[in-house]
Amino acid sequence: MKTVETIAELQTEIKAARAAGKRIGFVPTMGNLHEGHMILVDAAAEECDYVVASIFINPLQFNDIDDLGRYPRTLSADQEHLKDRDCDLLFYPSVDEMYPDGQEAQTTVSVPVVSEGLCGDSRPGHFDGVATVVSKLFHMVQPDAAFFGEKDFQQLAVIRKMVRDLNLPFDVFGVPTCREENGLAMSSRNNYLSDDEKQTAGQIYSVLTEIKDKILAGERNFAELCVLGKQTLLEHDFQPDYVEVREANSLAPATEDDTDLVILVAAILGKARLIDNMRVNLAHSKVGDI
Template sequence: MNTVHSIAQVRAAVSRAREEGKRIGLVPTMGNLHAGHIALVRTALARGDFVVVSIFVNPMQFGPNEDLDSYPRTLSEDQAKLFDAGAHLLFAPNATEMYPDGLNGHTQVSVPVVSEGLCGGSRPGHFNGVATVVSKLFNIVQPDLAVFGEKDYQQLAVIRKMTQDLSLPVHIVGEPTCRAEDGLALSSRNGYLTPRQRQQAPLLYQQLQQIAAAVQSGRRDYAAIIETARHSLESAGFTADYLDLRDADSLAAIGPDTRTGVALAAAFLGKTRLIDNLRFSMRPKQG
């Protein structure tokens, strides 16, 4: 596996692969890789012939009081994991390579409606940063397919909408969330948790399961279901950012025609912000 740091180097490597008739896969990441990231790489390898992984902690998607400076950067360890996984090329640019004139005044990509509320509501500008950097990566690599994790459910929806609206010739693949044995969704930010917080953290997913079970039992008092889950989390020491139920396909509010719902949550445990989601059929379970 080769590691490159410039746009010109990536384009040259991808051009050679294309000349050999290879199908190009892209896995965008911010590094500090875990088993969930490696699952994305393996999916890309199964569907493509030449897999590019990017590692870039994108300053445009961080707010002024977020963890840009402290976000874990573990390039050497990440390189070893990607080599073992079988990735072909690692693109690890710095901010100057991606934003040579700085962030102020840089063109931004905005995806309306689907980016509103949820994480978009609590992190203003976040999805503009995500859509912009992913758009840049698509233009740099020009992949046939790109793989993203479903843990960041709204992010995946934003990227799908952007790709569709801009007629980008990239097939977007969603990879199911990887979880620890106790159900906690794998995340680079899990490393911020204290040992005690790590024991408490799986409650977030458990509450999503409770929400889904309540809806599948036939309940439609969504506000009450959400409030019960919020109370359980806050009683356990979480600070809920949001809990919500949406149509899994559109991220609109659940309506009478919704066939598949998704329960979504973000909550702070100490200073660590955890996000998770769970898709489920709206049809009541048959006894």
């Protein structure tokens, strides 16, 4: 695996791979890589001939400068992880390389509707920062396919809409969430948790599962289910941000007529803000019952 730090080097390597007839798969990350990221690399390697990963801690998507400052930076370990998998090229740019005219002078990309509510309310400007940096990376790499984790469900929806609206000519693949034994979704932010908190954090998965089971059993008072979910989190020392049931494709609040649902949770435990989600496909469950 080769590591490059400039856009010119990146595009030289990709040009050579494309000239060799290789299909380019792209996995953008902010580093501090764990097995969930490696599953994305594996998915890209299975679908494509040449895998590019990026590590860039994007300041535009942090609305808390302290959060940006303490975000883990583990380049050497990340490189070793990527070398152990089928990653061909790592792009590791500086802030100046990505934003040569400064962040305030940077043209930004805003994706309406799906950026609103949920984490969009809790982290103002976050998804504009995500859409802007991912758009820049897409134009630099020009992949044939890009791979993102489904744990960040709203982020994935934002990126899919951006790609669709801007007519970008490649596929976006969502890869299922990778979990710890207790159900906790793998995340770089789990490093902020103590060992005891990591065990407690599995309650998020339990809440998601309980709400899903009740919906599959016929419950349709989504607001009440979410209130009960928040109460459970409070009882386990979380500070819930939201527990919501949404239509999975539009992210609009779910109605009784919707069949493709997603339950989304965000909650603070200790120093970590944790997010997770779970799909509920009622159309599929009805077919299965027959």
